[in-house]
Amino acid sequence: MKKLLISVFLVAVPVALLAQTTAKAQNKAARAPASRVEIKTTATQMASGIMAAETALTPAELAIAQRVYHGKLPCELGAFVTLTADPKSPGYFDVQTKNQKFRMFPVETSTGAIRLEDPQGGAVWLQLANKSMLMNQKLGKRLADECMSPDQAAMAELLIKNPAPSVLDAPVVAATK
Structure with a gap:
């Protein structure tokens, strides 16, 4: 009797595993997109959501x-920096120097200084009351x-005088009196 049970078990286990593997493959095939167009559409929608x-x-x-x-803001040594607000994305700015361009957004600071950042380009625009600077x-x-x-x-002139x-x-x- 023991040998019969072991034989049945040895045959049943591989059959059960094969059935599970076949079911998983069929389930994957049912979930998979039907065409490249569907894959591209799904990827575009995901990218749009991320953006x-x-x-x-x-x-x-x-x-x-x-x-x-x-x-166009004049800087020292005859340089210029041009800041342009992006009309399609409120709060975003295109910051351009003579040979570089950055896409920046505002970041809160504890000091109250205005800070714009471009994490990909590694650039930071700092705007204080009397001057601004662009750093890499x-x-x-x-x-x-x-x-x-x-x-x-005008503020820089005022700070020089006072x-x-x-x-x-x-x-x-x-x-105190």
Whole structure:
């Protein structure tokens, strides 16, 4: 009896495994796209979804984008940086120097400085009250410095005439009566 049970078991196990393998193959065939057109359509839809998710900015980032100076900004040594807002993707900017172009989006900072980044190109645009600069983080160098819009030039002039107190100066204590 034992030998009969072992024989039946030895025959049944491979048959069961073969049936499972055949069922899995049929299931895969049923799920597989029927043509290259369907594969391409699915890939295009997935890529569009990924791009839409990447282009979606938070309300805080969109608020930062509203404060970015646009146009052709003169920089030191006769250089120029051109910032152009992308009309199709609000909050995104094309930043161009003489021989380089970057696609940037705003990033929140703890200091209140306006920061635009292009992670692929490794570029960062920093906009302060009195100047802006374009840096390449990958290379560790500035591509353009002392770039100024008319508002920034006015602020730079004001800071020359009335410099802000240094953080190293002793605090001024108000006199009490």
